[in-house]
Amino acid sequence: MNSAQGLLSPHDRPTAAWSTVAGRLGESTMGDVLRWGAGGSVNFAGGFPDERLFPMWHVQDALDDVLARHGSQALQYGSAQGAEWVREAVAGHLERRGVLTSPRTMLLTSGAQQAIDLVTRLYVDPGDVVVTTSPTYFAALELFEAAGAEIVTVPLDERGLDLDRLDAALGDPRAKVCYLITDHQNPTGISLPAEQRPLIADLMRRHACHLIEDDVFGDIAFEPPAPPIQRWAPDRVSYVTSFSKGLSPGLRTGVLAAPADVIGKALALRENTDVCPNTLAHAVAGELLRSGAYHRLLPRLCARYRTRRDALLASLERHLAGRAHWTTARGGFFTWVTLDTATDAEELLKAAARSGVVFLPGSRFRRGGEPEGVQPEGGKPDGGKRAELRLSCARLEPTEIEEGIGRLAGLV
Incomplete structure (x- = not known):
């Protein structure tokens, strides 16, 4: 059910048929991103900038x-x-x-x-x-x-x-x-x-x-x-x-x-x-x-985000080396992690959320029947369905990143 439809009682719903465009609309991943991260979770899901860095x-x-x-x-x-x-x-x-x-x-x-x-x-x-x-x-x-x-x-x-x-x-x-x-x-x-x-x-x-x-x-x-x-x-x-x-x-x-x-x-x-x-x-x-x-603000901003990216890469190396591989971004907010063993990313997300960590599964960024696994050099396939995770650390301090990756690694 579309989240907007859930706000309407049966008597409030339109009696006319939906348009073709409206009929194609389903659940929005953006809605999940906006909801997650509440309740003290370490939120790797959102692609939002850090409001503490706003000028x-x-x-x-x-x-x-x-x-x-x-x-x-x-x-x-x-x-x-x-x-x-x-x-x-x-x-x-x-x-x-x-x-x-x-x-x-x-x-x-x-x-x-x-x-x-x-x-x-x-x-x-x-x-x-x-x-x-x-x-x-x-x-x-x-x-x-x-x-x-x-x-x-x-x-x-x-x-x-x-x-x-x-x-x-x-x-x-x-x-x-x-x-x-x-x-x-x-x-x-x-x-x-x-x-x-x-x-x-x-x-x-x-x-x-x-x-x-x-x-x-x-x-x-x-x-x-x-x-x-x-x-x-x-x-x-x-x-x-x-x-x-x-x-x-x-x-x-x-x-x-x-x-x-x-x-x-x-x-x-x-x-x-x-x-x-x-x-x-x-x-x-x-x-x-x-x-x-x-333009005077950008260098400082990029330096802060780079520090967080480096902290994420270091935590991944400490906790998941030999069990996963990942990309190294030259900018932006995101790191793409692929586990080396067959795992269902949606089920992993449910378990992670119970442990206070959220991320976005890779399936949200693919469409129908596509092979999984962005392969950084050195990545090794195992023939199964490997979990893909999009992690954003833009709003997290290094201590939060370390805690979140440690929790996530304990579930893999």
Whole structure:
């Protein structure tokens, strides 16, 4: 039962038939993520930034500056595309990441998820194919399923994508959209190799396919990332990012940088849904970019998250060496753990939750009948169904990480 349906009494439920889209909606993994972690659990499940690291005073100063400089305009309805001065500040930031864009070819959205949704609605009809990696971000999979797409996956490991498999998948005439997370992928932490990126751009052109390039973790980097795929095919790529991880998810500042025709169509869709972005919140984010405060804050933030990643890797080595293998992310929040023996990850989660530890099972990031096991070099299959776990330590201190991994190891 969908969690929203559970809030309605039988007499309150609609008498008319659900739409086709509503009928496809099921339980949301995001709902589990929001619920877990209560009651003192060591929460490896959520992909949320640590609220203790939010730049509270900088946000307050930016808000004061916005109200002083822009007054009532910041509280009024605004352009559906986002205020031009904010887009200029965002464009400057994206240029530092290697994105080819301008204020004209950019749309500010309510988080990255809205940007992915807009592009999906522009391109995907029921029965079309969306090509993506296995595993990949669960909320994108749920969005594509709601659109009626058939999801075709290509294996991903620490060496990158199987480009021959990607070429074959894109060769299906129904394949209109490809979705890839370029850096510090959710859920594996893997970044696509620099040498693969121009080759992927070539495949998009050859197959006349549109790429949604998700780079929401690009700013949380522990070493300099490679340029995005968009740089080699700006006419074939909708580049999506947000400031939720490096600044604050509550500001809901997402970005869609795309060809002008995509932006034009997306504007028409956005005007029929939420009319315009949150002008005040986006102005605050724009001021933090314009003043340089955001870029001064990032190195400290990345250092804190790197310390937590290192603590997680050290705990895994102490408690699970020889019984599991895992990825080493170069940024972001996630580590992907694969047990070396056959285990049911959903059953392990139930036992772990009773012991005060939660994580997300790997099955939430895959679709139907796919082989399990992102294989870091040195990984060894055993022929059984191996448990896959997505662990996030973004909100945990090293002592909490050690306690949580110790509890989890006792159940394996």
